[in-house]
Amino acid sequence: MANPDAPTVHYDAIIIGAGIIGCSIALALARKGRRTLNVDTLPAAGYGSTSSSAAVVRTYYSTLDGTAMALEGYHDWKNWQAYLGAGEPTGLARFVETGTLVMKTAANNHLERVLKHADALSIAYEHWSPDKILARMPGYNLQCFAPAKKMDHDDFGAPTGGEIHGGVFFPAGGYVDDPQIAARNLKDAAARHGAQFRFKTRVVRIPVRDGRVTGIVCADGTEIRAPIVINVAGPHSGKVNALLEGDPGIRIGHRPLRQEVVQIKPPEQLGYSREGLIVSDNDIGVYLKPGGGGQLMLGSENPPCDPPLEEDPDDFSRDLTDRALTYAYRYSQRLPDIGVSQHPVGIADLYDATDDWLPIYDRSDIGGYYLAIGTSGNQFKNAPVAGRLMAELIDYCEAGKDHDDIPFRFPLHHVGHTLNTATFSRKRELTKESSFSVLG
Ligand SMILES: Cc1cc2nc3c(=O)[nH]c(=O)nc-3n(C[C@H](O)[C@H](O)[C@H](O)COP(=O)(O)OP(=O)(O)OC[C@H]3O[C@@H](n4cnc5c(N)ncnc54)[C@H](O)[C@@H]3O)c2cc1C
Numbered sequence: 001m002a003n004p005d006a007p008t009v010h011y012d013a014i015i016i017g018a019g020i021i022g023c024s025i026a027l028a029l030a031r032k033g034r035r036t037l038n039v040d041t042l043p044a045a046g047y048g049s050t051s052s053s054a055a056v057v058r059t060y061y062s063t064l065d066g067t068a069m070a071l072e073g074y075h076d077w078k079n080w081q082a083y084l085g086a087g088e089p090t091g092l093a094r095f096v097e098t099g100t101l102v103m104k105t106a107a108n109n110h111l112e113r114v115l116k117h118a119d120a121l122s123i124a125y126e127h128w129s130p131d132k133i134l135a136r137m138p139g140y141n142l143q144c145f146a147p148a149k150k151m152d153h154d155d156f157g158a159p160t161g162g163e164i165h166g167g168v169f170f171p172a173g174g175y176v177d178d179p180q181i182a183a184r185n186l187k188d189a190a191a192r193h194g195a196q197f198r199f200k201t202r203v204v205r206i207p208v209r210d211g212r213v214t215g216i217v218c219a220d221g222t223e224i225r226a227p228i229v230i231n232v233a234g235p236h237s238g239k240v241n242a243l244l245e246g247d248p249g250i251r252i253g254h255r256p257l258r259q260e261v262v263q264i265k266p267p268e269q270l271g272y273s274r275e276g277l278i279v280s281d282n283d284i285g286v287y288l289k290p291g292g293g294g295q296l297m298l299g300s301e302n303p304p305c306d307p308p309l310e311e312d313p314d315d316f317s318r319d320l321t322d323r324a325l326t327y328a329y330r331y332s333q334r335l336p337d338i339g340v341s342q343h344p345v346g347i348a349d350l351y352d353a354t355d356d357w358l359p360i361y362d363r364s365d366i367g368g369y370y371l372a373i374g375t376s377g378n379q380f381k382n383a384p385v386a387g388r389l390m391a392e393l394i395d396y397c398e399a400g401k402d403h404d405d406i407p408f409r410f411p412l413h414h415v416g417h418t419l420n421t422a423t424f425s426r427k428r429e430l431t432k433e434s435s436f437s438v439l440g
Pocket residue numbers: 016017018019020021022023039040041042046047048049050051052053054055056057201202203204232233234235236237240259260261347349350351372375376377378379380381382
């Protein structure tokens with residue numbers, strides 16, 4: 001119940017969550033002159049799943065719209081200071097451009113569809129032969145091990161015949177060195193436009209009157225009024241939807257799934273501490289990226305042997321398990337000299353994954369209630385674009401247009417492409433072209 005003695009305050013829009021996407025939406029709305037408030041349970045911006053992000057920025061996705069959105073985001077990261085606007089000369093997250101190498105395998109259809117989208121959007125790439133891969137990554141064992149296995153499988157580590165025939169190198173790509181600082185940069189930029197933030201504040205109810213949201217009620221009983229409320233609660237997004245006094249009308253499923261990322265010391269011959277390279281190795285179901293302090297981070301690309309594990313975002317263990325060890329051992333199939341520690345160091349957190357691993361950026365069946373959820377482990381890179389998309393989508397819907405009937409079309413700034421935002425609809429059927437993995 002709202003506390004009748006607590007003061008009532010009014011905003012144009014309330015954003016539940018101050019992760020990278022919540023802060024980006026705040027900036028885009030504040031730039032349009034809307035009075036926004038982000039509320040977040042945690043003490044600062046980007047402390048939720050954003051802080052665990054590998055923050056890889058790449059331009060290959062399985063759908064054309066997904067690829068175009070990622071390319072747009074790449075340009076924003078590359079020009080981060082300009083994107084944020086004046087007054088942010090220091091304390092910025094840094095985009096480290098390493099390029100990304102994707103191994104061509106039968107399972108990813110030798111990247112045929114990915115390259116079709118790259119061609120359509122004039123994304124540069126190079127085919128790398130096995131020799132070129134070995135020149136860049138000396139000692140990398142190119143034998144095939146697919147299908148990827150768990151480390152306790154009888155045939156774990158046994159080659160399954162043949163060798164990887166090559167890869168595709170995308171020079172435009174890399175990673176953001178500190179995802180939490182990137183969220184803070186967006187928050188500070190939004191605040192310069194008047195956006196407000198309340199931390200250590202949990203939303204416990206989202207009242208609805210006459211089919212429209214009226215604002216939020218916080219755990220201390222404070223009611224905050226606004227005609228627009230946006231759920232950007234990351235892995236808590238399902239729990240936040242349950243606080244709404246109505247049905248948001250979401251057809252595609254989404255759930256918090258456990259993910260572990262393990263840190264290892266790269267063998268010296270890779271030169272990772274110097275220049276690094278992001279590698280997507282579908283044959284072993286592992287991606288790798290340079291981490292801080294010359295370390296290498298390994299994560300799963302969700303092959304069938306790493307089944308989804310749903311967890312409660314308010315009650316899950318942050319300790320690494322055999323999953324993380326398995327990724328390290330799978331990588332040791334490539335570079336047998338790496339020492340795999342039995343006490344791995346890394347991160348355990350949650351993706352808010354949809355059934356087809358594409359996000360939901362949409363309105364809902366309740367007036368004024370919007371969704372930027374289901375980000376499926378692959379939307380950090382798209383956060384700047386998602387902010388603008390949501391701000392424009394809200395304008396479109398609040399002007400009385402029926403987005404479910406005539407989906408909003410979102411022209412990109414840097415890329416000659418207009419997104420059909422029905423791709424991100426809450427009511428969509430499964431996207432058949434999806435990789436059904438974190439690759440989107
Ligand atoms: C291990 C891992 C690796 C990843 N790697 C990549 C990658 O390499 N590239 C990429 O593009 N993406 C990656 N992602 C995905 C990306 O990081 C996420 O999509 C993105 O950070 C989500 O941001 P967000 O703002 O939506 O959510 P979050 O950062 O989770 O923020 C949601 C916020 O909502 C708040 N909240 C929840 N419930 C309430 C409530 N009731 N009241 C108030 N506040 C509430 C939470 O406290 C939280 O701070 C990765 C994710 C993980 C977990």
